[in-house]
Amino acid sequence: xxxxxxxxxxxxxxxxxxxxxxxxxxxxxxxxxxxxxxxxxxxxxxxxxxxxxxxxxxxxxxxxxxxxxxxxxxxxxxxxxxxxxxxxxxxxxxxxxxxxxxxxxxxxxxxxxxxxxxxxxxxxxxxxxxxxxxxxxxxxxxx
Amino acid sequence: xxxxxxxxxxxxxxxxxxxxxxxxxxxxxxxxxxxxxxxxxxxxxxxxxxxxxxxxxxxxxxxxxxxxxxxxxxxxxxxxxxxxxxxxxxxxxxxxxxxxxxxxxxxxxxxxxxxxxxxxxxxxxxxxxxxxxxxxxxxxxxx
DNA sequence: GGTATTTCCAACTACATCGCTGGGGATGCC
DNA sequence: GGCATCCCCAGCGATGTAGTTGGAAATACC
Numbered sequence: 001x002x003x004x005x006x007x008x009x010x011x012x013x014x015x016x017x018x019x020x021x022x023x024x025x026x027x028x029x030x031x032x033x034x035x036x037x038x039x040x041x042x043x044x045x046x047x048x049x050x051x052x053x054x055x056x057x058x059x060x061x062x063x064x065x066x067x068x069x070x071x072x073x074x075x076x077x078x079x080x081x082x083x084x085x086x087x088x089x090x091x092x093x094x095x096x097x098x099x100x101x102x103x104x105x106x107x108x109x110x111x112x113x114x115x116x117x118x119x120x121x122x123x124x125x126x127x128x129x130x131x132x133x134x135x136x137x138x139x140x141x142x143x
Numbered sequence: 144x145x146x147x148x149x150x151x152x153x154x155x156x157x158x159x160x161x162x163x164x165x166x167x168x169x170x171x172x173x174x175x176x177x178x179x180x181x182x183x184x185x186x187x188x189x190x191x192x193x194x195x196x197x198x199x200x201x202x203x204x205x206x207x208x209x210x211x212x213x214x215x216x217x218x219x220x221x222x223x224x225x226x227x228x229x230x231x232x233x234x235x236x237x238x239x240x241x242x243x244x245x246x247x248x249x250x251x252x253x254x255x256x257x258x259x260x261x262x263x264x265x266x267x268x269x270x271x272x273x274x275x276x277x278x279x280x281x282x283x284x285x286x
Numbered sequence: 287g288g289t290a291t292t293t294c295c296a297a298c299t300a301c302a303t304c305g306c307t308g309g310g311g312a313t314g315c316c
Numbered sequence: 317g318g319c320a321t322c323c324c325c326a327g328c329g330a331t332g333t334a335g336t337t338g339g340a341a342a343t344a345c346c
Contacts, residue, residue, distance in 0.1 A: 002251040005334060011250075012243040028292070037239055042335050048294070061343030062291040077250070096180055099281070100155040103274045107154075107220070107265065108145040114257045122250065131246045138242070148305060171321070185306050191323070204314030205320040 003081070009038050010046040010084045011077070011127070014055070018072040018128045028065040046084060053083035072128055078119035146224070152181050153189040153227045154220070154270075157198070161215040161271045171208040189227060196226035215271055221262035 001008070013032045017025065029047060033040035047066050050056040057069045068075070144151070156175045160168065172190060176183035190209050193199040200212045211218070 001248075002254045003247070008244070008247055011247050012239075012241070015243040015246065030292090036241055036243065039335060041337075044293080045335095051293095058293060059343090060291095060293045060341080061345095063344065064292050064342090066293090096155075098155070098179055099274050099277050100158040100179065101151070102277060103158065103270050104146070104151055104154050106273065107261075107270065111145045111258055111261055114261055115254055118250075118254055118257055127246050127250065130249065131242050134242050134245060173321090182306060184308080187322080188306095188324095194322095201322060202314095203312080203320095203322045206315070207313090207321050209322090 004085065006046055007081055007084045009036070009043055010050055011080060012036050012038075013043065013047060013066075014050070014068070014072075014075070014080060014124055015127055015131055017056070017066065017068050018075075018124050019131070021068050021072055024067065026059060026065040026067045031065075049083055049086075050080070053079070055080060055083060068124075072124035075124040076120055077122045077124065077127070078116060080124070081119055147228065149189055150224055150227045152179075152186055153193055154223060155179050155181075156186065156190060156209075157193070157211070157215075157218070157223060157267055158270060158274055160199070160209060160211050161218075161267050162274070164211050164215055167210065169202060169208040169210045174208075192226055192229075193223070196222070198223060198226060211267075215267035218267040219263055220265045220267065220270070221259060223267070224262055 003011070013027075013036070016032055016035070017027055019025075020027070029044050030040050032038070033043045047056060047058075051058050051066070054069055055075060056066045058064070058066050146154070156170075156179075159175055159178070160170055162168075163170070172187050173183050175181070176186045190199060190201075194201050194209070197212055198218060199209045201207070201209050
């Protein structure tokens with residue numbers, strides 16, 4: 001898969017939180033984990049990362065939990081992925097200094113840009129819309 | 144980096160072989176490894192994979208080596224990457240069955256397609272042209 | 287104020303993968 | 317036969333990934 005489990009878990013959680021954001025919704029780690037079948041103590045770490053990245057806000061104590069720090073339309077997936085993947089600045093060893101390696105590096109650059117463009121061009125709201133549409137068509141089948 | 148070392152090494156070797164392909168050129172593992180600063184016993188494995196994938200042809204015995212099995216214009220990078228990365232069919236565990244996971248899966252699919260489109264749309268000849276252009280402009284600096 | 291609930295912090299483990307090395311064996315030119 | 321070269325496969329250390337654990341801090345509620 002294109003994403004690590006960390007990233008998938010984080011994105012899924014954001015989707016759940018985005019769905020109830022208009023009501024200023026708050027969810028607890030355990031709730032999300034249970035609904036999505038994710039180990040809760042593990043999910044905790046992802047949500048902590050997202051809070052440190054200013055994407056989530058947390059409320060401690062009983063009846064606490066997490067909520068989006070911003071409306072879903074203002075959260076780009078690129079930002080989320082960086083936050084969960086951990087940046088990894090200067091990834092990889094310095095490219096070998098041959099024309100051939102440089103050409104390959106150029107290709108890798110184009111791949112990275114294409115990926116970045118998609119991630120940058122997708123907001124949490126976009127994914128939420130997609131989810132709602134998916135749920136709609138599931139309902140259709142029941143009729 | 145977008146590629147593993149395996150993939151980078153393999154692609155670099157193909158570039159070297161493509162450059163001398165018009166002369167039906169043959170290179171030995173040790174030659175390529177020395178020129179590119181790659182551990183030769185390791186590079187051996189990549190070239191073996193490429194031979195199994197019908198991208199290279201090998202000649203055994205003294206004065207042996209490897210050569211392209213086809214002209215560079217007929218070798219797509221997508222094919223090379225699959226061959227070196229090892230397919231990894233049904234990558235990742237079966238996606239969780241929730242609308243949220245499905246949406247994330249869809250996004251991953253789009254990322255994969257974008258990558259595939261670039262890899263499919265690039266031939267070894269394209270990279271070779273890029274290399275030659277790069278070498279040309281390096282020569283320019285010497286004047 | 288005490289207690290239960292929940293987030294916060296930081297380590298630790300198990301397992302797989304990656305990059306690389308080594309030991310032979312097969313093949314073919316001389 | 318001897319040497320050069322490719323061929324196959326096994327193993328090893330470092331790193332990363334997924335998940336676990338143990339507790340400390342904050343806060344609502346009684």
